[in-house]
Amino acid sequence: MIVDFRRKSPALPPLTIMNSTVEAVESFRFLGSTISEDLKWANHIDSIVKKAQQRLYFLRQLKKFNLPQELLIQFYSAVIESVLSTSITVWFGSATKSDIGRLQRTVRTAERIIGAPLPTLQDLYSSRVRKRAGKIITDSTHPGHPLFELLPSGRRHRSLATRTSRHRNSFFPQAISLLNT
Structure with missing residues (x-):
């Protein structure tokens, strides 16, 4: 896969590697995430929405059998939320508003079925980013550890200089921003 952001x-x-030609592809599935050559996440989010909607059927069936609300929430958390939040720290920052809206509609549908409020995708993203950033900060051998430099006051982390919105919305600048708030 060739990643190139030029207009033309x-x-x-x-x-060619060892006398065999390597096929160029437009998208590739790696560790459960579909990565496209323009680094847009529409294909990946399409598959997430499809999986989550299929699993909403089972939530509806459980509701028909009058399961308690606590069990419905546990089922949602284990079966649907786990699909929605798979590798969320990778794709959420650069997903489009319409894609996030499609995912959030799935959450709202589950809320209506269960009859209880559920965490939004933004809440899931924030908690996962904070958790992963905390692990990176405590692991001095992690390649990203030096990016979490404390300011002289010791209370806040030094913000990263970003020139593009693609970089600004990526994991490390977002993590530092969340940790500083």
Whole structure:
């Protein structure tokens, strides 16, 4: 897969490794996430929405059998929320508002079925980012550890200089921003 953000990408010669040509693809599934050559997450979010909607059927069936609300919430958390939040720290920052809206509609549908408020995707993202950032800060061998530099006051982390919105919305600047608030 060739990642190129230029408006007019040049025609590249085929890549050959050990006398065999490597096929260029537009998207690739890696560790459960679909990554496209333009680093947009629409394909990945499509698959998440499809999985979550399929699992909402089972939530509806459990509701028909008059299961207690606590069990419905546990089922949602284990079966649907786990799908919605898989690798959320990777894709949420650069997902479009319409894609996030589609995912949030799934959460609202589950809220109506269960009859109780559920955490929003933004809440899930924030908690996962804080948790992962905390692990990086405590692990001095992590490659991202030096990015979490404390200011001389010792209370806040030094913000990263970002020039593009793609970088500003990525994990490390978002994590530092969340830790500082």
